[in-house]
Amino acid sequence: xxxxxxxxxxxxxxxxxxxxxxxxxxxxxxxxxxxxxxxxxxxxxxxxxxxxxxxxxxxxxxxxxxxxxxxxxxxxxxxxxxxxxxxxxxxxxxxxxxxxxxxxxxxxxxxxxxxxxxxxxxxxxxxxxxxxxxxxxxxxxxxxxxxxxxxxxxxxxxxxxxxxxxxxxxxxxxx
Ligand code: S3P
Numbered sequence: 001x002x003x004x005x006x007x008x009x010x011x012x013x014x015x016x017x018x019x020x021x022x023x024x025x026x027x028x029x030x031x032x033x034x035x036x037x038x039x040x041x042x043x044x045x046x047x048x049x050x051x052x053x054x055x056x057x058x059x060x061x062x063x064x065x066x067x068x069x070x071x072x073x074x075x076x077x078x079x080x081x082x083x084x085x086x087x088x089x090x091x092x093x094x095x096x097x098x099x100x101x102x103x104x105x106x107x108x109x110x111x112x113x114x115x116x117x118x119x120x121x122x123x124x125x126x127x128x129x130x131x132x133x134x135x136x137x138x139x140x141x142x143x144x145x146x147x148x149x150x151x152x153x154x155x156x157x158x159x160x161x162x163x164x165x166x167x168x169x170x171x172x173x174x175x
Contacts (some may be wrong), residue, residue: 006076007099008170011145013138014083014122015114016104017154017162022080024159025166032077036067036085043067048082052123065091072098084124086144096147100170103148104162106155108135 008025010018019035026033040063041047051060064082068091071079079099085091095101106114112134115125125133145151152165 004097005100007072007079008077008166009079009081009095009099009101010104010166011081011086011095011101011148012083012104013106013111013141013145014125014134015111015118016083016106017114017159018080018083018104020159021104021154021162021166022078024163025170026078028163028167029078029170032075033080034071034074034077035080036064036071037082039071040064040067047121049121049123049126057123061088064088068094084141086141086147092144092147096149100150101148102166102169103145103151104154105145105151106153108138110155111138 008022008031010022012018019038022035023033037048040051044051048060051063061084064085065088068079068081068085071077072094081095085095112131115122115134116130120126124137150169152162154162
């Protein structure tokens, strides 16, 4: 294990399957699973859309950074993150120093299909024109995920194949 890289961290745009894959990998490897969004919702007692409505995106970003730091300070875990966690350079540094960072990616059409199937739980995609919003955000975020140690294209992959790739990638001694 490289010094300090204690966790397995999944990053990626909304709808790339971070939470589903992370939860399954954690179960398989018998390590804790932490999700920054779910942990925030538990701490607040209300949902992310509700938090955005009350306090706005900037406040959410600050809370997200605080939760990332908390998760990283705990024992080794599979940590899954919100799609925008990479926007803050400090978060990118923290993640790459403290974990093996895996980027799950997918093409825009696949992401659009997946987020439309999900519950309407994403404030940045709320309302009409999901296609346009996804395309714009993907463009704005181009390059932000490139700092990852490893990237997996989930576009045409089965869940099982992605899980296997993640497990194979994570050095055993990091567990
Ligand atoms: C966000 C992604 C969401 C959540 C919040 C903001 C983003 O998480 O953190 O709605 O800025 O991309 P998912 O990537 O799990 O949907």
